[in-house]
Amino acid sequence: MPIRGIPKSRTVRSERLRIVSLWLEVIMVLLRVCVVVALVLSSIGQVTVLKVEGKVETVMEKMVERMVEKVVKHHLNGCHLIFLTTTTRSPLVSSIIRQLGVVGVVADVTVESGDRLWGDQRTTCRAVILLTHNNNNNNNNNTNLLLSHVERIGLYKRSEVVVVGVGLREDVKNVLLHPSLRNTAHALYLAFTPHTTTTTTTPFTTLTSTSTSTSAPTPHDTTSHETDQFRNFQGHMLRLTAVNYFPYVTFERETEEQETPVTFTDSVDVRILHTFTKKLNISYKVRDAPNRTWGAYKDGVFYGMMGKLYREEADMCTSSGPTPSRFKAVDYLRIHPSDHTIVTSLQPALLPQYLAIVTPFSDEVWLSLLGGVVGWSVIMWALQLVWTRMVAGGGRGIPFSKALMFGWGALLEQTYPDPSLSVSGQLLVGWWLVFCVVITTGFRSSLVAHLTVQGKAEPIDSFEDMVAQKGWRWGTEETLFKGAHVEYFAISQDPVVQKANSDLESLGWKEGLRKVQDGGYSFFAFKNFIRFIVGSYFTDANGRSPFYIGKRGLSAIHFLGWYFR
Structure with missing residues (x-):
């Protein structure tokens, strides 16, 4: 029965509100149960989905x-960043880029090949971020593909690039x-x-590895850094050739045998190597080069010591010369300055005794002296002829032969009648006699x-000088001509080098110096x-x-250095 004074419609409305409130309470209880279930699922490795600003993101992605x-902001600030992931247009990468843009980090996610991928030369540092985790069942395949x-x-080829990997713990070694x-x-x-239940606890374990270690990575505290890790390699073994x-x-x-183990003896490179290994705590094994x-x-293939480095069968080689092809394949450390290639020949032979009379003056001096005698004779003859016709009232002057014989006789200290007819002629004769005294004194x-x-x-x-000799032959040390010298002599545009390369023999130093002793032969080496x-x-x-060792060498190699793979 309706209560007196209260309309029936209001009573029905209040009853309905009470029912709705009861249902709301039931729904709230169910929601709380769902939250508890979600937390339980997250504690056993499941991912909870949250709604943030209208976008669905996982807690793990966040x-x-x-x-x-944090890693980029504190350790890679200002670096050229390269993100690698197996997902096309990854929302995670896009979100990271937005976050990095907030902290002022320049990021480049364009996937290209070649040098453009690594940024320009002005970039002070580079880093690769590998996002190996994917929400599918083929995570191992994705990691291998990446x-x-x-x-x-x-x-x-770029040891200086920092690599940051993010993924599952089981992929650490991979x-x-x-x-x-x-x-x-x-x-x-x-x-x-795993088993992280709240977002306040960082759900990551940091593991590090360096190129000096091949052991399994271990958990590491990111707050402590090994700043001196390259000052102590802890006995890391290098393979040398x-x-x-x-x-x-x-x-x-x-x-x-080929590539047999060897034992170093005292030499320049060995002394330097011992200093390096002692300071840096490095050990090494060395083998003879192939x-x-x-x-x-040759034909796109490296041979010998460089081939072993290029195939990564060795970590380092001893002193060798630089070439454009080697720079593309290996790294180098300059150790020694340029060692010139010089020519070795027999000592210059003694000149015959009968040539002693002409050796005091060079060919140029003899020719100049002959021209001077003839020139003085012509001037003397012409001067006396002019004087007799214009001053003496006519006459034939002096014969040219008389002036020539007087000039030549004065040089040989032989007396001959004075050809002068005037004061000017006597003055000319006087200066010629002074000149002859100087010349004869120097000659004597x-x-x-x-x-x-x-003389020699x-x-x-x-x-x-070597290629200008007629009927001459030459050769080089056979070990020398199996390296950088081959490329230099093959591509040089110098006519002298081309001539030397066209008739070149490659032989051992003992045989080469024996041929030099036989005559008509030169041998060149470092x-x-x-x-x-x-x-x-x-x-x-x-x-x-x-043997005579030449003074002016050929700089075929600009420096000598150690090479690394």
Whole structure:
């Protein structure tokens, strides 16, 4: 029965409101249950979906954004960033870029190939961020696909590039120990940590790896940094390959087989290497170079020591020369200045004794003296002829032969009648006699010197002198001509070098110097090498040697240095 004074319609309305409020309470309880269930699911590794500003994002993606932002802001600020992911137009990458734009970091996500991918030369640092995690069941395949792309873009050639990986914990070894990162100096991996229930706890474990270690990565506190990691390599083993070439590198082979282990002996490079290894705590194993050569570049293939480096079968090689092709394949460290290639020939032969009478003056002086006698005679004859016709009232003057014989006789200190007819003629004769005294005095003193010390033929001082010899042959040291010299002689546009290369023989230093002793032959090699050979084996106690080492060498190699893969 309706209550008196209250309309029936109002009673029905209040009843309905009470029912609605009860249903709302039920819905709130159900929502709370859903939240609890969601938290439980997140605690066992599931991902909770939240709604943020109208966009659906996962908690884990939000954590990735924040973690990458912190790493970039504190350690890669101002660097050229390269994001690599297997997802086309990844929303995660776009969101990270927006976040990085807030902190003022310049980011470039254009995926290209070649040098353009790494930014211009003004970029002070570069970093690659690998987003390996994907919300599908083929995460391992995605990681392998991503790392194979890293190999293709040539990251192994850029050890200075910082690599930051983000993904699952089980991918740590696959990423940090992947061959594409074999030369990377700084690598950081942010691994998802399971059983994280709140966003206040960072769901990542930081693992690091460097190029000096091949062991499994270990958890690492990002607040502490090994700033001196390149001052102590903790005994890291380097694989070396070397060519025996004194004075730079000398060693003893264990066997005569190819690429046999060797033991260094005292030499320039070995002393420098011992200093490096002691300071940096590095160990090494060294083997003889393939074919015992530095390695030429033929038909797109490196041979010898360079080939071993290019195939990454060795980490470093001893001193070698630079070439354009080598710069494209390996890195280098300059160690020694340029060592010129010089020519070795026989000592200049003694001139015959009968030539002593002409050797006091050079050919130019003799020709000038002959021209001076004739010129003086012509002037003397013409001057006397003019004087007799214009002053003396006529006459024939003096014969030209008389003036010529007087001038020549004065040089030979032979008396002859004075041809002068006037004061001007006498003045001309007087100056000629003074000139003859100077010339004869110089000739006499030089003649005595040449008779005392017998003269020698002109030595072969340079490649120009060598190729100018008629009927001459030449060769070079066979080890020398299996490296950078091959490319230099092959591509040089210098006519002298082209001529030397066209008739060149390659042989050992013993056979080469024997041919030099036989005559008509020159042998060229590095200056420091050939000077040691001649000084040690072909020089007596008085410093006399049958060989003459040229003074002007050929700078075919600008410097010598160590090369690294």
